[in-house]
Amino acid sequence: MTSFCGTTLCLDRSDINTDEIIPARYLTEIEKTAMGPHLMEDLELEGFDPKQDLKEIGVLVARRNFGCGSSREHAPWALEANGIHVVIAESFARIFYQNMFNCGMLAITLNTKQIDRLFQAAAVSPLHVAVDVDTGKIQATAGPDTWTIPFALTGFEKALVQAGGWVEYADQNY
Amino acid sequence: MGKTIAQKIFNSHLVDQPFGEVNVLRLDRVFCHEITTPTAIQDLVARGRDRVFDPDKIKAVIDHVTPAKDAKTALQGKILRDWARRHAISDFFDIGRNGVCHAIFPEKGFVRPGFVIIMGDSHTCTHGAFGAFAAGVGTTDLAVGILKGVCAFKKPDTLKIEIIGTLLPGVFAKDVILEVIRKITVNGATNKVIEFCGPVVDAMSMEARMTMSNMAVEAGATSGICRPDRVTVEYLWPFIKDDYPDRQAALENFSRFMPDADAVYAEHKIIDVKNLPPLVTFGYKPDNVKPVSDMAGTRVDQVYIGSCTNGRIEDLRVAAQVVRGEKIAESVRAIVSPATPEVFSQALEEGLIKIFMDAGFCVTNPTCGACLGMSNGVLASGEVAAATTNRNFNGRMGKGGMVHLMSPATAAATALTGAITNSHLFEN
CATH class of the missing domain: 3.40.1060.10 (Aconitase, Domain 2)
Structure with a gap:
């Protein structure tokens, strides 16, 4: 069984780019974990403080076209270094999306209504989600509310997450 | 059913179709630079897989920060250099012979119609200009490409x-x-x-x-x-x-590799584009675009002409045509970065470098540097740049800096006045 869970941070913006997730000035680091302290330090979003708001977060929720721009896998590494293994959004940029699965992490696409509900719930009380890759279900909990959201992954995406990433998968298959 | 160029390239390179939904393609080229490759190399070494699928199909360059600006960037260069030597990758372009990856690799003739190419760099799509399928990928895709010579892509709509x-x-x-x-x-x-x-x-x-x-x-x-x-x-x-x-x-x-007449x-x-005027970006997204005339008068602190978008000889010729015999505004710093040594040499031969220097431009060695705020022209907070680069993201050329994207002609004209302006080449 492959599952991820955590408290969510909702970032109410579309087109959050990889320069905002991890600025280029940190691309001189070679160790993946060195990205950790700099996650989203350039993201200017009302009420968002990267130093405070990323603590104890396991899941990000955003709007459309998350991860656009540079191909830098430093973006997923910066998330991973902070214990964030899941990003949920209305849509993703291609390279970021693939990088998440290649690292054995999850990028989940939900529709506007489902994303809206997550934002609304998180505005009232802390939102916690548990993601089950095998059943394709997200269990969301916010205060007294609990609801289930189905999501779709392709067979290949599931296989990557289950193998632990693309290197492992390719090594077994090619 | 007729096929597009991408569909034809995919069909001719298909290795596997796991789950019937993904295309694992054979790679003709894996391009590498010193920012995204060292981590892939270290990852392969740590896995006991320090091998390359074919040293002749791998091309590498140090281009993002060159010459190295500090110990960290020196180490990135060293990891790439040592790896290229160890695996007999003969097309490795080090300092003195290096240029911006998406300018130097085509210039060396490494791209052909019908090729499948990956690189750990989002602007790898540049090589599509030759009728190739070229895509930017992350470091993990790059590592697998280096090791196995394959990469997975969804159906190419x-x-x-x-x-x-x-x-x-x-x-x-x-x-x-x-x-x-x-x-x-x-x-x-x-x-x-x-x-x-x-x-x-x-x-x-x-x-x-x-x-x-x-x-x-x-x-x-x-x-x-x-x-x-x-x-x-x-x-x-x-x-x-x-x-x-x-x-x-x-x-x-x-x-x-031409598309079929009935391609779907x-x-x-x-x-x-018959009435298209010169354009410029105004916000933090590349689709925030306006005519230059709508932004005319916007003051800039720095003008940058270069990058994988517009650092080639034609770009320098146009920019030089605009600045010839003129001086840049006193309020402006202007930088021109020929994208490769060959472009630099050619520009010298044609007298373009002299035109830029006489006008007050700083001429740098070929590098990606300033485009992504890594070196050679980083902005201070609150500063504004007119750039021929490709991204105007918030802080792209330096934290708190603003970038307006434009053509070399517009950038050159902007250097002369210190504010965004149309070049004299555009008469409308």
Whole structure:
């Protein structure tokens, strides 16, 4: 069984780019974990403080076209270094999306209504989600509310997450 | 059913279709630079897989921060250099011979129509200008590419963008691609391949096509492909002359990758550029685009002419034509960075470097440096740049800095006045 869970941070913006997730000035680091302290330090979003708001977060929720721009896998590494293994959004940029699965992490696409509900719930009380890759279900909990959201992954995406990433998968298959 | 260029390339490179939904393709080229490759190398070493699938198909360059600016960037260069030596990767371009990856690799003749190319760099789509499928990937895809010579891609749904009309004098490929991005938005081509065609593209040089294909990713595209034609063959001829009896034979061979007349496109857009004025970006997204005249007078602190988008010889010629005999405004710092040593040499020979220096430009060695705020021209907070680069993200050229993207002609004119302005090449 492959599952991820955590408290969510909702970032109410579309087109959050990889320069905002991890600025280029940190691309001189070679160790993946060195990205950790700099996650989203350039993201200017009302009420968002990267130093405070990323603590104890396991899941990000955003709007459309998350991860656009540079191909830098430093973006997923910066998330991973902070214990964030899941990003949920209305849509993703291609390279970021693939990088998440290649690292054995999850990028989940939900529709506007489902994303809206997550934002609304998180505005009232802390939102916690548990993601089950095998059943394709997200269990969301916010205060007294609990609801289930189905999501779709392709067979290949599931296989990557289950193998632990693309290197492992390719090594077994090619 | 007819096929697009991308579909033909996919069919000719298919290794596996896991779950019937993903295409694992054989790679003709894996391009590498010192920012995203060292981590892939270290990862492979740690896994006991320090091998390369074919040293002749791997090309590497140090380009993002060169010469190294500190111990960290020196180490990145060293890891790439040592790895290239260890695996006998003979096409490795170190300091003195190095240039911006997406300018130097085509210039060396490493790209061919029908190739599948990956690199750990989002602007790898540039090489689509040659009728190749070239895509930016992350470090993990790069590591697998280096090790196994394969990469996985979703089905290549194609967005056909037909560009019609005739460009006005003073309007360039950069303006065309900004118009395309404005029209289709920053995610208008996500998970799609753009196929650029139409009389305007046919009339473009390879340099201009590279400028256009380069920014396909700014609309989310996986690759931005131009149809291989006589212009492509002419550019490649010095590298392929021993492979074909004549140019016509090369063209016929490359035409295998031309789209079928009944090719099925996911979408078809026609963009008429007959009245297109020079354009400029105004916000933090590449689809925030306006005519230069609407932004005229916006003060800038720095002008930057260079990058994988617009650092080629044609770009320098146009910029030099605008600044010839003039001086840059006192309030402005102007930087020109020829994208490769060959471009630099050619610019010297043609007297362009002298024109830039006489005008007050700083001429740097070939490097990506300032474009992504890593070196050689980083902005201070609150500063504004006029740049011929490809991204205007918040803080892209330095935290708190603002970037306006434009053509080399507009950037050069802006350097002269210190504020965004149309060049004299545009008369309307």
